[in-house]
Amino acid sequence: xxxxxxxxxxxxxxxxxxxxxxxxxxxxxxxxxxxxxxxxxxxxxxxxxxxxxxxxxxxxxxxxxxxxxxxxxxxxxxxxxxxxxxxxxxxxxxxxxxxxxxxxxxxxxxxxxxxxxxxxxxxxxxxxxxxxxxxxxxxxxxxxxxxxxxxxxxxxxxxxxxxxxxxxxxxxxxxxxxxxxxxxxxxxxxxxxxxxxxxxxxxxxxxxxxxxxxxxxxxxxxxxxxxxxxxxxxxxxxxxxxxxxxxxxxxxxxxxxxxxxxxxxxxxxxxxxxxxxxxxxxxxxxxxxxxxxxxxxxxxxxxxxxxxxxxxxxxxxxxxxxxxxxxxxxxxxx
Amino acid sequence: xxxxxxxxxxxxxxxxxxxxxxxxxxxxxxxxxxxxxxxxxxxxxxxxxxxxxxxxxxxxxxxxxxxxxxxxxxxxxxxxxxxxxxxxxxxxxxxxxxxxxxxxxxxxxxxxxxxxxxxxxxxxxxxxxxxxxxxxxxxxxxxxxxxxxxxxxxxxxxxxxxxxxxxxxxxxxxxxxxxxxxxxxxxxxxxxxxxxxxxxxxxxxxxxxxxxxxxxxxxxxxxxxxxxxxxxxxxxxxxxxxxxxxxxxxxxxxxxxxxxxxxxxxxxxxxxxxxxxxxxxxxxxxxxxxxxxxxxxxxxxxxxxxxxxxxxxxxxxxxxxxxxxxxxxxxxxxxxxxx
Numbered sequence: 001x002x003x004x005x006x007x008x009x010x011x012x013x014x015x016x017x018x019x020x021x022x023x024x025x026x027x028x029x030x031x032x033x034x035x036x037x038x039x040x041x042x043x044x045x046x047x048x049x050x051x052x053x054x055x056x057x058x059x060x061x062x063x064x065x066x067x068x069x070x071x072x073x074x075x076x077x078x079x080x081x082x083x084x085x086x087x088x089x090x091x092x093x094x095x096x097x098x099x100x101x102x103x104x105x106x107x108x109x110x111x112x113x114x115x116x117x118x119x120x121x122x123x124x125x126x127x128x129x130x131x132x133x134x135x136x137x138x139x140x141x142x143x144x145x146x147x148x149x150x151x152x153x154x155x156x157x158x159x160x161x162x163x164x165x166x167x168x169x170x171x172x173x174x175x176x177x178x179x180x181x182x183x184x185x186x187x188x189x190x191x192x193x194x195x196x197x198x199x200x201x202x203x204x205x206x207x208x209x210x211x212x213x214x215x216x217x218x219x220x221x222x223x224x225x226x227x228x229x230x231x232x233x234x235x236x237x238x239x240x241x242x243x244x245x246x247x248x249x250x251x252x253x254x255x256x257x258x259x260x261x262x263x264x265x266x267x268x269x270x271x272x273x274x275x276x277x278x279x280x281x282x283x284x285x286x287x288x289x290x291x292x293x294x295x296x297x298x299x300x301x302x303x304x305x306x307x308x309x310x311x312x313x314x315x316x317x318x319x320x321x322x323x324x325x326x327x328x329x330x331x332x333x334x
Numbered sequence: 335x336x337x338x339x340x341x342x343x344x345x346x347x348x349x350x351x352x353x354x355x356x357x358x359x360x361x362x363x364x365x366x367x368x369x370x371x372x373x374x375x376x377x378x379x380x381x382x383x384x385x386x387x388x389x390x391x392x393x394x395x396x397x398x399x400x401x402x403x404x405x406x407x408x409x410x411x412x413x414x415x416x417x418x419x420x421x422x423x424x425x426x427x428x429x430x431x432x433x434x435x436x437x438x439x440x441x442x443x444x445x446x447x448x449x450x451x452x453x454x455x456x457x458x459x460x461x462x463x464x465x466x467x468x469x470x471x472x473x474x475x476x477x478x479x480x481x482x483x484x485x486x487x488x489x490x491x492x493x494x495x496x497x498x499x500x501x502x503x504x505x506x507x508x509x510x511x512x513x514x515x516x517x518x519x520x521x522x523x524x525x526x527x528x529x530x531x532x533x534x535x536x537x538x539x540x541x542x543x544x545x546x547x548x549x550x551x552x553x554x555x556x557x558x559x560x561x562x563x564x565x566x567x568x569x570x571x572x573x574x575x576x577x578x579x580x581x582x583x584x585x586x587x588x589x590x591x592x593x594x595x596x597x598x599x600x601x602x603x604x605x606x607x608x609x610x611x612x613x614x615x616x617x618x619x620x621x622x623x624x625x626x627x628x629x630x631x632x633x634x635x636x637x638x639x640x641x642x643x644x645x646x647x648x649x650x651x652x653x654x655x656x657x658x659x660x661x662x663x664x665x666x667x668x669x670x671x672x673x
Binding site for chain 2: 091103104105106107109110112113114115117118120132134135137138141142143235239
C-alpha cells in the first residue's frame with residue numbers, strides 16, 4: 001500500500017487532469033495552490049505510550065483534539081473533565097448529554113475516516129471490544145495516532161481510567177478518579193463479604209434471548225455486584241434456550257436499560273411467554289433493572305454495579321442512602 | 335440489435351465510457367464529508383500529477399488523496415471485476431439472470447475468505463486465495479445443481495444458485511456464532527458488501543489480477559458469441575467448447591474472488607451492468623466485455639459515493655445501495671422473460 005500510494009496518486013492526478021485540461025486548455029496553466037502550505041507547527045512536546053494492544057503510540061503531551069470511537073471512552077474523557085477537548089464522538093455516544101453536541105464520526109464499527117481526519121485529532125481513542133483492527137490500521141496509515149484500550153474486567157476499567165488520564169495529559173484527574181473507584185469497589189466488597197452470590201440470568205437481548213458468557217466484561221461486573229450468571233457456555237453472547245433457563249432456575253432476572261428500551265415492557269413480555277411464568281424469579285417478582293452503564297467499561301459503571309448490588313442484596317445496605325445517580329431499587333412485585 | 339462491430343465502434347464506445355467514468359470519479363473525489371471546490375480539486379490533482387503534494391494542504395491531501403482516492407480505486411476494481419464476472423457467467427450458463435451474487439458464487443467466496451481467516455490468518459494472500467477457491471467450488475456446485483437431463487435448465491440453475499447461497503450463508507452464520515474470535519468482528523457488515531475498509535492488498539496487485547482475468551476472458555469473446563447460440567452449434571462451427579468454458583469459469587471465479595476478498599458480497603452489479611450495456615451497445619462479447627468492465631466501475635463508484643454521502647457522516651454499506659436498485663431490476667428482467 002505504502003509503496004504504491006505515490007504512484008497511484010500521480011496516476012489519479014494525471015488521468016483526471018488529462019481529461020479536464022482538454023476542453024479548457026490554458027485555463028490552468030499555472031494553478032495556484034489550493035491553500036498555502038501548512039506552516040511548521042510550534043515545537044510541541046510528544047510522549048510515547050504502549051497501548052493495550054502493545055502498539056507504540058506517539059502523541060502530544062497534552063492532546064488538544066481528541067476523537068473517541070466508543071461510548072465508554074467518551075464517558076471516560078468527560079469523567080476526566082477533559083470533555084472540552086473532545087472534538088469527535090460516535091453516533092452511539094449518548095452520555096453525558098453534552099457528548100451529543102460534538103461532531104459525529106459515524107458508528108464504532110465503520111467510522112467515517114474522512115470525518116475523523118477533518119477533525120485533525122491529536123489522538124483517536126479506540127477500544128478493542130467495539131472497534132475493528134482495520135479501522136486502527138487505516139488511521140495508522142494516515143498518520144493519526146490511535147490509542148486502543150482493552151479492559152476486560154472491572155479492575156481493568158479502573159487501571160484503564162488511570163492510564164487514560166496519563167495519556168491525555170491529565171495524570172492527577174486520572175489518579176483521583178481511579179482512587180475513588182477503587183475505594184467504592186473496596187466498600188462494596190466489604191458490604192457483600194460473606195454473602196453468597198445471587199444466581200442471576202442476565203437478559204442482554206429479548207428477541208432472541210441472548211445472555212452473557214462467563215468471560216465478558218459484563219459477567220465480571222455482575223460478580224462485583226454480588227451476582228453470578230447461571231450461563232456457563234464458552235461463547236461471549238450466547239443465544240439461550242428457555243429450557244436451559246428453567247433447568248438453572250435463577251434467583252433473579254436482570255435487565256439493562258440500553259438493550260431494552262422499555263425494561264418494564266420486556267418483563268411483561270417475558271412473563272406471558274410459556275415456560276417463563278414457572279420460573280421462581282418470575283413468580284416471586286425477582287427482577288432487577290439497572291442502567292445500561294453496567295455494560296460500559298467507563299467510570300459510571302460503579303453506579304450501576306452499586307445499584308444492582310442494592311437490588312440483589314438489600315440487607316447489605318441497611319442504612320445507606322440511595323446512590324445519587326443510580327435508579328431507585330425496583331425490586332419487588334412488578 | 336447485433337450491429338457489425340468495427341474497431342472504430344469499439345474504440346468510440348470505450349472512449350465514451352472512459353469519459354463518463356472519469357467524470358464520475360472526479361465528482362466522487364469532490365463530494366464527501368468535506369466538499370472541495372472544483373477549482374481546488376483541479377489544482378490538487380495537478381500537484382498530485384506533478385508529484386508536488388507538498389503544495390497541497392495536508393487536510394485535503396489526507397482526505398482526497400489518501401482516503402477518497404484509494405476507496406474510489408477499489409470501487410472501480412471491484413465494479414469491473416463483478417460486472418465482467420456477471421457477463422461471463424451469463425454466457426457460461428447461457429442464462430441472462432446469472433450474477434455472482436444471485437448464483438451463490440459470492441457467498442462461496444465469502445465463506446472461503448472466512449475459512450482462510452480462521453485457519454491461515456497469518457499467511458499473506460490467504461484471504462484472496464480462499465475467496466477464489468470458494469468461488470470455484472460454489473460455481474461448480476451450482477453448475478451441477480442446474481443440470482437436468484444433461485442440459486442446463488434455466489430455472490433449476492437459478493434455484494440451485496439461491497439454495498447454494500442460503501446454504502452457504504447458514505454455514506457462515508454458524509461459523510460466526512460458534513467461533514468466539516474478535517477478529518471476525520464487523521464480518522456481518524462486510525458480508526453486506528462494504529468498501530469503507532481500505533484493502534490490505536496493494537491496489538497494484540488487485541489491478542494486475544483484474545487485467546489478467548479480464549484479458550483471459552476476452553480471448554474467448556468471439557467464441558462466447560457463438561456459444562450463446564447453443565453448445566452443439568458452436569462445436570460444429572469449430573469452437574473448442576471445453577477450453578472456452580474452462581477459461582471463462584476460471585476467469586469469472588478469479589474476478590469474483592478478487593472482488594469479494596476486498597469488499598464482501600456486493601450484489602446485483604454483475605446482473606444490471608451487463609444488461610444495461612447490452613441494451614445500449616448490443617450483445618457482441620468483443621464489445622460487451624470491455625464496456626461492461628468500464629460500466630461496472632462507473633456503477634460501483636456511483637453507488638459507493640451515494641453510500642458514503644447520503645447519511646454522512648454515517649456510512650451505508652455499498653451492497654445495500656446496489657441491492658436497492660438491483661433487486662427490482664432483477665424482478666423486472668425475470669418477469670419479462672416469463673411473459
